Amino acid sequence: MGISGDAYGRYERGEVRPTIEMAIKIAKTMDVSLDYLTRATDLELDNSMLKRIQAVSKLLQKEKESGFLFLRFVY
Template sequence: MVVELRKKQGISQTDLASQLGIHKNVFGRYERNEVLPSIEIARKIADILDVSLDYLTGKADVQMDKNTRERILEVSKFEEEDKQHIFSVIDAFIAKRKIQSIL
C-alpha cells in the first residue's frame, strides 16, 4: 500500500525516509513488511501521503483527501438535527448521480 501511494505521488524512499527522520533502509523494511512502524511513524507516513491512518493500514477501503476528512470531522461535531440536514443534502446528490449514471 505505502509503495503504491509513495510512487503515485512521485516521492522517493529516500525523500520519505528523510521527512520521517529515519534511515531509508529502515523505511524500506516498512515497505517490505519486515517490521511495523511505531504508531507515531505510521501517523507521519499517513500525513505525508495525505491519507487516513485507517486507509494506510487497510482498515478503510476509501481514500479521502485531507480537505474531505477535515469536513467530515467538522460535521461530526454538529448537533444531530444539523447532521441530518447535511446528510439529506448528500443523499439527494448521491441519488441524482445514480440516476444520471443509469441514463
C-alpha cells in the first residue's frame, strides 16, 4: 500500500485517520468495500460480490423484478 507498519498501526488504533485515497488503497488491498472498512455496514462485500451487484444494476427493470421474485422463493 506504500505505507509503513507504524503508520498502519496508528490507523488501526484510531490515532490518525487515513486520507480517502489511502482508505481506498486499504479497502482494495483487503478486498472489501469502503463501507465495510469504515463500519458503515456489516456486509463484507468483496470484489466478486460487487461485480455481481453491478451486473444486476445494469439489467432491465423487468429482468430485475424476475430475479428478485426468484430470490424471494429461494430464501
